[in-house]
Amino acid sequence: MARHDSRVGYGLPTLLAVGLHVLVVVMSVITLPSREPEATSSSVVQATLVSTETTTDQALRAEEARARATQRQAEEEAAAADADAAAEAERQQAEEEAAQRQAEQQAEREALQQAREQERLEAEADAQRRAEEAEQQARLREEQEAAAEAERQRQEEQRREAEQQREAEAAERQRQEEEARRQAEQEAEAERQREAEREAERQRQEEEARRQAEQEAEAQRQREEEEARRQAEQEAEAQRQRQEEEARRQAEQEAEAERQRQEAARAAAEAASDIDSLIAGEQESIANARQAEQAANSFQNLVRNAVEQAWIIPSGAASGLEATLRLDLLPTGELIGATIVSSSGDGAFDRSVIQAVERAAPFREMRQLPPAAQSQFRQFNLRFRPGDVR
Amino acid sequence: MNDSMSIPHLIMSASTVVQLVMLLLTVGSIASWIVIFQRTFVMRRAKKTHLAFEERFWSGVDLNELYRETPSEQETNGAEHVFRAGFREFNRLLPKTRSPQAILDGVQRSMRVAWSREEERLNLHLVFLATVASASPYIGLFGTVWGIMGSFQSLSMTDQATLSTVAPWIAEALIATAMGLFAAIPAVIFYNRLSSEAGKLLGKYEGFAEEFHSILHRNLQGRGESDAG
Numbered sequence: 001m002a003r004h005d006s007r008v009g010y011g012l013p014t015l016l017a018v019g020l021h022v023l024v025v026v027m028s029v030i031t032l033p034s035r036e037p038e039a040t041s042s043s044v045v046q047a048t049l050v051s052t053e054t055t056t057d058q059a060l061r062a063e064e065a066r067a068r069a070t071q072r073q074a075e076e077e078a079a080a081a082d083a084d085a086a087a088e089a090e091r092q093q094a095e096e097e098a099a100q101r102q103a104e105q106q107a108e109r110e111a112l113q114q115a116r117e118q119e120r121l122e123a124e125a126d127a128q129r130r131a132e133e134a135e136q137q138a139r140l141r142e143e144q145e146a147a148a149e150a151e152r153q154r155q156e157e158q159r160r161e162a163e164q165q166r167e168a169e170a171a172e173r174q175r176q177e178e179e180a181r182r183q184a185e186q187e188a189e190a191e192r193q194r195e196a197e198r199e200a201e202r203q204r205q206e207e208e209a210r211r212q213a214e215q216e217a218e219a220q221r222q223r224e225e226e227e228a229r230r231q232a233e234q235e236a237e238a239q240r241q242r243q244e245e246e247a248r249r250q251a252e253q254e255a256e257a258e259r260q261r262q263e264a265a266r267a268a269a270e271a272a273s274d275i276d277s278l279i280a281g282e283q284e285s286i287a288n289a290r291q292a293e294q295a296a297n298s299f300q301n302l303v304r305n306a307v308e309q310a311w312i313i314p315s316g317a318a319s320g321l322e323a324t325l326r327l328d329l330l331p332t333g334e335l336i337g338a339t340i341v342s343s344s345g346d347g348a349f350d351r352s353v354i355q356a357v358e359r360a361a362p363f364r365e366m367r368q369l370p371p372a373a374q375s376q377f378r379q380f381n382l383r384f385r386p387g388d389v390r
Numbered sequence: 391m392n393d394s395m396s397i398p399h400l401i402m403s404a405s406t407v408v409q410l411v412m413l414l415l416t417v418g419s420i421a422s423w424i425v426i427f428q429r430t431f432v433m434r435r436a437k438k439t440h441l442a443f444e445e446r447f448w449s450g451v452d453l454n455e456l457y458r459e460t461p462s463e464q465e466t467n468g469a470e471h472v473f474r475a476g477f478r479e480f481n482r483l484l485p486k487t488r489s490p491q492a493i494l495d496g497v498q499r500s501m502r503v504a505w506s507r508e509e510e511r512l513n514l515h516l517v518f519l520a521t522v523a524s525a526s527p528y529i530g531l532f533g534t535v536w537g538i539m540g541s542f543q544s545l546s547m548t549d550q551a552t553l554s555t556v557a558p559w560i561a562e563a564l565i566a567t568a569m570g571l572f573a574a575i576p577a578v579i580f581y582n583r584l585s586s587e588a589g590k591l592l593g594k595y596e597g598f599a600e601e602f603h604s605i606l607h608r609n610l611q612g613r614g615e616s617d618a619g
Binding site for chain 1: 396397398416419420421422423424425426427428431432435544547548552554555572
């Protein structure tokens with residue numbers, strides 16, 4: 001029974017213990033790098049993720065707001081158009097009415113005139129007819145008398161033999177008398193006709209005068225009416241314009257107030273956190289991709305913030321230092337090179353600046369920029385001042 | 391992006407005090423594991439030899455023969471050591487005195503000494519394990535506090551209250567606590583287990599010493615009567 005082996009040395013336990021610790025260290029070193037990318041990239045990538053999330057949201061909200069604004073504008077326009085149309089219609093109606101009234105008046109006047117004309121014509125015709133009638137009667141009577149004369153002449157042919165001389169004289173006389181009478185009659189007729197004509201003339205003149213007076217009165221009235229209407233219209237127009245102006249001004253004020261409020265909210269959000277503003281800028285850029293300037297601006301902000309986050313200012317650096325750095329970027333946002341354009345004079349400070357840029361390096365947001373802005377940011381300068389970060 | 395947050399990088403970039411704390415904790419952890427392994431082997435072997443010796447002792451073999459078979463006193467341990475110490479004292483006292491009480495007293499004393507040596511041997515380094523278990527969390531905590539102090543000092547110097555300035559400091563500070571716990575937890579567990587095993591073995595040795603004492607007492611009683619008769 002050899003008991004020598006019952007003594008336990010320290011060689012094997014030491015080997016085992018050291019081996020265990022080496023195993024633990026090796027595991028911690030080997031497993032970490034594989035886990036590292038997602039862990040380390042969290043700072044910037046998360047920001048982007050959040051940004052896109054919020055982007056859509058805010059873009060949506062902006063879209064909504066815009067839609068609301070356009071809708072409101074459309075409504076306002078519609079209302080204005082309605083009012084316009086109503087006023088227009090009213091005016092048209094008024095005009096139409098006025099025109100109708102005028103037409104009516106004119107028609108009336110015309111009718112009146114026509115009637116008067118007709119009257120006059122009728123009177124004239126009457127007079128003429130009467131003259132004609134009188135003439136006809138006279139002719140008829142003449143014919144009858146001529147027939148009677150012929151009869152009498154024929155009857156008294158024998159007598160005429162005897163009394164031819166006398167009878168001839170008598171006939172002559174009679175004829176003369178007849179002639180005279182006819183003449184007188186004709187004269188009377190003419191006189192009457194003249195009288196009638198004069199009468200008609202007078203009537204016409206009267207008519208004329210009256211018409212003129214009426215026309216004048218009418219014109220006066222029309223002018224007055226016109227004037228009144230124009231004034232009313234002008235007033236209505238002015239009133240309408242004033243109202244429109246008022247409404248527009250109010251709408252504008254409201255829109256202005258709304259915009260200001262939104263701006264204030266945005267400013268507040270910006271003040272609340274840089275990243276938010278950054279994200280907001282980023283969102284805006286994504287939302288309106290055509291606004292390249294804004295996008296470029298936000299990208300610049302983003303880069304500046306990312307670099308500021310990664311920037312560890314050397315503790316001994318004076319506060320007045322300032323360095324400008326030129327960045328060369330790939331379109332994917334990766335850093336090709338960073339060179340000091342104007343040195344701060346402090347080597348440690350310059351190195352810290354370059355390290356900060358390299359640490360912040362892949363600016364993946366570059367890919368979301370519009371091509372014009374991308375080419376603009378292929379190379380750009382960043383200025384570093386410790387005062388900016390504080 | 392960069393490996394500034396990996397554990398080796400954090401350890402290398404830590405401040406000197408924190409690095410010293412980490413070194414201390416690493417050494418403590420390695421030592422405690424050496425103790426754990428060594429004690430585990432010792433306990434296992436002691437249990438095995440105790441079982442074998444008990445089997446042989448109670449197999450009815452002659453005690454003188456058993457005494458001759460066993461190696462010298464320095465190389466034995468456990469119950470065997472107790473038996474050798476007691477039997478050697480018995481053999482030495484037997485020719486010198488006729489009083490059985492004096493012989494039994496001497497044997498018991500000798501066996502108690504052997505037992506206390508065994509106790510010392512079994513509990514060797516277990517106190518170190520207990521020290522590591524109780525002290526390393528505090529040492530790690532000290533490193534963490536020191537590191538955070540340094541981080542706040544650097545924060546006041548840079549005037550740049552970003553998370554990226556504070557994070558490396560706090561991370562490397564927390565590594566010290568992690569290492570303290572890493573050293574302390576196995577030490578606590580194995581201290582409890584090993585000390586309970588040692589206690590059990592010592593109990594068995596004590597029981598064996600009592601039994602051996604009663605055997606010797608019986609032999610002396612018989613001889614005293616034969617002497618008297």
